[in-house]
Amino acid sequence: xxxxxxxxxxxxxxxxxxxxxxxxxxxxxxxxxxxxxxxxxxxxxxxxxxxxxxxxxxxxxxxxxxxxxxxxxxxxxxxxxxxxxxxxxxxxxxxxxxxxxxxxxxxxxxxxxxxxxxxxxxxxxxxxxxxxxxxxxxxxxxxxxxxxxxxxxxxxxxxxxxxxxxxxxxxxxxxxxxxxxxxxxxxxxxxxxxxxxxxxxxxxxxxxxxxxxxxxxxxxxxxxxxxxxxxxxxxxxxxxxxxxxxxxxxxxxxxxxxxxxxxxxxxxxxxxxxxxxxxxxxxxxxxxxxxxxxxxxxxxxxxxxxxxxxxxxxxxxxxxxxxxxxxxxxxxxxxxxxxxxxxxx
Amino acid sequence: xxxxxxxxxxxxxxxxxxxxxxxxxxxxxxxxxxxxxxxxxxxxxxxxxxxxxxxxxxxxxxxxxxxxxxxxxxxxxxxxxxxxxxxxxxxxxxxxxxxxxxxxxxxxxxxxxxxxxxxxxxxxxxxxxxxxxxxxxxxxxxxxxxxxxxxxxxxxxxxxxxxxxxxxxxxxxxxxxxxxxxxxxxxxxxxxxxxxxxxxxxxxxxxxxxxxxxxxxxxxxxxxxxxxxxxxxxxxxxxxxxxxxxxxxxxxxxxxxxxxxxxxxxxxxxxxxxxxxxxxxxxxxxxxxxxxxxxxxxxxxxxxxxxxxxxxxxxxxxxxxxxxxxxxxxxxxxxxxxxxxxxxx
DNA sequence: GACGGGTGTGGGAGCGCTCCCACACTGTGG
DNA sequence: CCACAGTGTGGGAGCGCTCCCACACCCGTC
Numbered sequence: 163x164x165x166x167x168x169x170x171x172x173x174x175x176x177x178x179x180x181x182x183x184x185x186x187x188x189x190x191x192x193x194x195x196x197x198x199x200x201x202x203x204x205x206x207x208x209x210x211x212x213x214x215x216x217x218x219x220x221x222x223x224x225x226x227x228x229x230x231x232x233x234x235x236x237x238x239x240x241x242x243x244x245x246x247x248x249x250x251x252x253x254x255x256x257x258x259x260x261x262x263x264x265x266x267x268x269x270x271x272x273x274x275x276x277x278x279x280x281x282x283x284x285x286x287x288x289x290x291x292x293x294x295x296x297x298x299x300x301x302x303x304x305x306x307x308x309x310x311x312x313x314x315x316x317x318x319x320x321x322x323x324x325x326x327x328x329x330x331x332x333x334x335x336x337x338x339x340x341x342x343x344x345x346x347x348x349x350x351x352x353x354x355x356x357x358x359x360x361x362x363x364x365x366x367x368x369x370x371x372x373x374x375x376x377x378x379x380x381x382x383x384x385x386x387x388x389x390x391x392x393x394x395x396x397x398x399x400x401x402x403x404x405x406x407x408x409x410x411x412x413x414x415x416x417x418x419x420x421x422x423x424x425x426x427x428x429x430x431x432x433x434x435x436x437x438x439x440x441x442x443x444x445x446x447x448x449x450x451x452x453x454x455x456x457x458x459x460x461x462x463x464x465x466x467x468x469x470x471x472x473x474x475x476x477x478x479x480x481x482x483x484x485x486x487x488x489x490x491x492x493x494x495x496x497x498x499x500x501x502x503x504x505x506x507x
Numbered sequence: 508x509x510x511x512x513x514x515x516x517x518x519x520x521x522x523x524x525x526x527x528x529x530x531x532x533x534x535x536x537x538x539x540x541x542x543x544x545x546x547x548x549x550x551x552x553x554x555x556x557x558x559x560x561x562x563x564x565x566x567x568x569x570x571x572x573x574x575x576x577x578x579x580x581x582x583x584x585x586x587x588x589x590x591x592x593x594x595x596x597x598x599x600x601x602x603x604x605x606x607x608x609x610x611x612x613x614x615x616x617x618x619x620x621x622x623x624x625x626x627x628x629x630x631x632x633x634x635x636x637x638x639x640x641x642x643x644x645x646x647x648x649x650x651x652x653x654x655x656x657x658x659x660x661x662x663x664x665x666x667x668x669x670x671x672x673x674x675x676x677x678x679x680x681x682x683x684x685x686x687x688x689x690x691x692x693x694x695x696x697x698x699x700x701x702x703x704x705x706x707x708x709x710x711x712x713x714x715x716x717x718x719x720x721x722x723x724x725x726x727x728x729x730x731x732x733x734x735x736x737x738x739x740x741x742x743x744x745x746x747x748x749x750x751x752x753x754x755x756x757x758x759x760x761x762x763x764x765x766x767x768x769x770x771x772x773x774x775x776x777x778x779x780x781x782x783x784x785x786x787x788x789x790x791x792x793x794x795x796x797x798x799x800x801x802x803x804x805x806x807x808x809x810x811x812x813x814x815x816x817x818x819x820x821x822x823x824x825x826x827x828x829x830x831x832x833x834x835x836x837x838x839x840x841x842x843x844x845x846x847x848x849x850x851x852x
Numbered sequence: 853g854a855c856g857g858g859t860g861t862g863g864g865a866g867c868g869c870t871c872c873c874a875c876a877c878t879g880t881g882g
Numbered sequence: 883c884c885a886c887a888g889t890g891t892g893g894g895a896g897c898g899c900t901c902c903c904a905c906a907c908c909c910g911t912c
Contacts, residue, residue, distance in 0.1 A: 217633030288562030567898035
């Protein structure tokens with residue numbers, strides 16, 4: 163490598179300035195793209211930077227400027243095994259893509275229990291993260307409120323209620339569910355059951371609402387017996403399916419609020435001798451890798467998860483740049499979903 | 508929250524010291540668990556810390572101590588879409604678990620192309636990361652060498668050759684493959700084919716070696732016609748399977764070097780009217796989610812991926828603590844694999 | 853009773869930046 | 883000819899720590 167200072171370490175701003183024959187302040191201005199530097203000086207400094215291979219020291223910058231150029235992605239691991247969900251990697255990819263254009267860093271922070279999350283808020287404040295991305299928070303998670311108190315910008319996905327105080331980015335769960343059910347109706351199914359997610363999760367509630375609305379719109383009589391509550395796990399999906407089969411053996415379609423639950427349901431349907439899709443049509447939600455690999459391949463509602471990650475990040479960066487926004491004027495973005503039809507319907 | 512200094516910001520070490528009635532140096536010693544502090548003073552400082560809710564400022568610490576208490580996980584995204592692999596989330600979980608016990612931070616860094624990776628090395632050095640975790644590097648990746656030059660501790664998984672210069676943590680690919688083939692032999696299969704990964708990947712080569720060794724140990728005559736090269740993708744697996752069927756239609760078992768390739772092979776076997784496992788037994792590698800959801804569920808070689816993430820992290824932390832190790836004495840850890848038998852054999 | 857070697861402690865220096873005030877210099881208007 | 887705003891620039895101060903030297907104190911020793 164070139165450009166090591168004679169002191170052996172990496173070059174400092176001071177060295178760059180000396181080499182360019184300017185003051186430290188001027189060198190700093192050039193590096194930060196500040197206005198009010200003459201074209202000539204700018205060129206001088208830029209040459210020195212290139213020659214020395216100068217890269218600013220983040221710690222020093224953070225200390226002096228009281229910002230870190232880093233955001234944290236807070237993940238409810240290990241409690242929820244969130245990582246395992248294909249969801250996670252897609253969010254991450256989106257976040258990464260949005261961040262690649264900036265020189266922000268991404269800190270990955272795991273915090274499952276409420277205690278950990280409480281401690282985490284202190285840490286985030288002290289470690290001076292410029293902003294926080296929250297995924298998959300429970301309705302009673304203390305973290306959002308703590309961040310609010312500490313004045314740390316945050317964006318959430320998977321909002322906790324219809325009137326989420328934080329800025330949030332979500333997919334259109336309601337319309338996605340409606341589209342799934344309309345599709346089943348269009349295939350001539352009449353006894354359409356649903357396996358919901360945990361109903362204290364707002365998104366799961368939305369999916370159930372969408373299911374109901376679509377049936378109501380088609381003039382179907384509501385039948386609570388066709389609804390079973392799952393928990394977004396494969397086992398939960400299987401249990402719910404078994405329940406449904408017992409209560410309404412005549413069902414000819416199932417809308418599961420996640421692919422993983424659909425996978426569980428499929429096992430149970432099979433064991434019960436029901437063929438998919440001939441006897442029972444099956445629709446999932448998420449369009450995860452599970453959907454594509456299932457046999458038969460699963461019709462599913464695709465969420466633009468990567469896009470959500472990207473959008474969250476952009477919203478957060480804006481919020482950081484603009485300074486604190488009043489709770490009232492925080493963006494609420496809802497991204498469209500899309501039905502992907504495969505063999506299971 | 509309690510404990511804001513009257514200056515409005517977060518409490519500083521100076522304030523803690525003042526409150527405890529000791530000097531700044533002493534307070535620092537207590538906070539860093541240094542020896543040589545009297546029991547009395549220690550208690551005083553600890554009380555002050557608790558009262559003020561003091562948390563050390565990382566940027567200041569990093570600047571002063573020339574270390575960051577952060578490590579980076581470098582991921583070959585977006586080029587390889589590595590995130591999508593179930594592998595990734597498991598590694599991450601392991602890393603997270605190992606890090607949770609320390610107060611190191613995890614930086615996630617995406618860098619696909621060689622150019623990005625070259626730039627990244629500069630960044631990592633300048634941003635002063637204490638160490639780097641490398642996953643899934645190509646044989647000709649410039650990053651490991653750059654890190655070596657810069658003197659940044661690094662641990663790699665998926666080593667690039669038998670004599671990997673970096674510290675590395677891997678699973679026992681050789682023995683895993685041997686176990687898979689022995690299992691097939693035990694099931695009475697005699698014409699056992701294999702679909703390999705790209706052979707410039709060391710791990711793929713090991714799996715092929717394991718396959719050969721197991722057959723040789725059983726006294727089978729080598730038959731190159733039973734080996735087809737894949738590329739770890741589903742399509743590649745399918746193509747390789749088609750090749751094998753054409754060359755050796757009498758084959759009665761296939762050992763695929765990854766689950767995803769096994770999934771591709773399964774499609775082709777099906778299309779050719781071969782039943783699994785009656786006509787052809789199928790074994791995969793990785794024991795990913797794909798294996799469990801395949802129909803029939805896939806027998807596969809499980810790698811302890813989460814454990815590998817944990818081990819990598821521990822090795823890296825040790826290396827950071829101990830200072831630079833001579834290339835010769837760097838740990839090479841090989842973790843055992845395990846055959847998970849399911850319906851496909 | 854002066855000396856040496858522990859202990860424990862205080863605080864100066866300095867890490868590499870950003871921020872901002874002060875100081876040229878330039879040109880325009882009174 | 884002086885005042886004045888507007889540019890561009892240099893460098894002091896200070897961010898909150900860690901490191902380390904210096905010092906005070908105590909105990910045992912010659």
